[in-house]
Amino acid sequence: MAADIASAGVAALDDRVVPFTVPDLDIRGRVVRLGSSIDTILGRHNYPEPVARVLGEAAALTVLLGTALKFEGRFQLQTKSDGPISMMVVDFNAPDTYRAVAHIDQAKFDDAMASGALSTGELLGEGHLAMTVDQGSQASRYQGVVALTRQGLEEAAHQYFRQSEQIPSRIRLSVGSIVTGEGRQWRAGGLLVQFMPHSIDRLRAADLHPGDAPQGHEIMANTDPDGISDDAWAEARSLVETVEDHELLDPLLESERLLYRLFHERGARVFEPVLVQEACRCSRERVLGMLRGFSSEDRKAMVADDGTLGVTCEFCSRRYVFEASEVEDGLAAE
Incomplete structure (x- = not known):
């Protein structure tokens, strides 16, 4: 995405996470917009554009998840795989700082550029993605691992929530650049929505297929990827899938306005934003x-x-x- 915009007022909308709930749909979530912080990280290393895009996605995902921590601690996303991007690490230190780096296998990256195999899944290849929550001691450390099989980071995150958290979740990630009077600048955005009903029964997966049915009897298949048969979750998931990349990147579109577009018929409640910044832990x-x-x-x-x-x-x-x-x-x- 590229657009000519006025820079005035843009910074106030960037580098912040807006938590929200939609009580009518029993969902909670967060919206993140990364501006100067992600531009600093990606510009510092002068990554090739396809690599910068994937690392930007990883940073947006990490900030979305890291800002949910209710304690002084650390959330880390790390990938290790056989693709052109051999490793990525994004550290989030609660409550509000993050850093990120990517390692490139140059020979594999050159081959990918020549063949046009530049999707997130193709650049990561096969390996694993680990998400680690660390409260400062070995006893309080938790790690969830997801296999990378050439899928994108959105789908890998969905797998993580299905197997580790067992919370129906949907994530949208987007990375791009804009053109301002100061030149080209990287941006990243993300949306996380989770189904959190008061009744645990509504989180139960549908029954297994009953087998052969009598002739003429139609069995309705459950097409929800989480296996949840719930109208509220189906509606929330459908709304999230309508979000377009430019809506997550537009520097003049407030996160609150985006949430109104999505959930105005249901009524979204937003909470105090969390301001985030790029900062390294080294000394x-x-x-x-x-x-x-x-x-x-x-x-x-x-x-x-x-x-x-x-x-x-x-x-x-x-x-x-x-x-x-x-x-x-x-x-x-x-």
């Missing part, structure tokens, strides 16, 4: 601690001719340089 102290965790032989191999050890953060590209004596003296003190 000189963290990197120094990492270096001291290597063996003596490995540290010696890292020392440059000038007697320093240099480390570049793969997330934010910040460069840290240490004197070899600084690393070793700290070990001696310990």
Whole structure:
């Protein structure tokens, strides 16, 4: 998506997550719009456009899920696969910061560009997607894993909710760019809707097929991918499927306005937005601690001719340089 827009007022609508509920349909959800934060991340690494698009989707998905945390903790999305994008990591630190990085297999990416195999599923290939919730201790760490079989991130997220959370959910993700007076800028957006009825009976999957029926008797198949037969969920799911990419990316369309378009007949209630920002967790102290965790032989191999050890953060590209004596003296003190 590309459009000429005025930049005034756009920032106020970006980099925020709007939680909402629609009581008449027993659903809750969130809408995310990422502007300058995702543009900073993608621009910093100068990823090829197809890779930037997939990492933007992963960032929008991570922020949607991470902002649901009710505690000071960390939510991480990570993929590892055999495709041109061999790995992605998106970290969300509650309540409001995230960072992201992608690793590219250049030979496979060149082949994909030549053949035009550039969908999210084709770029990821086969492998796994892991979503990890970490409250700060090993005992409070939870991880759900989904197989990647050349499907997109939306479908992978649906699989995650079906098998790990067992909550009927629908997710829409979109990534694109706009043209402003300051040049081209990346944007990402996402919508998450979950079916949360008060009665647990409404979450039960339909009965198994009864087998051969008497001649002339028609059995109505349940076509809901979640196996849920509920009119409210069917309506909510259908409405989500009408959302178009440009509606998630339009910098002049408020999230609240989008929700009104979708649910005005039912009445959506919105809550205080969560403002998010791009920020890295790296620091000189963290990197120094990492270096001291290597063996003596490995540290010696890292020392440059000038007697320093240099480390570049793969997330934010910040460069840290240490004197070899600084690393070793700290070990001696310990």
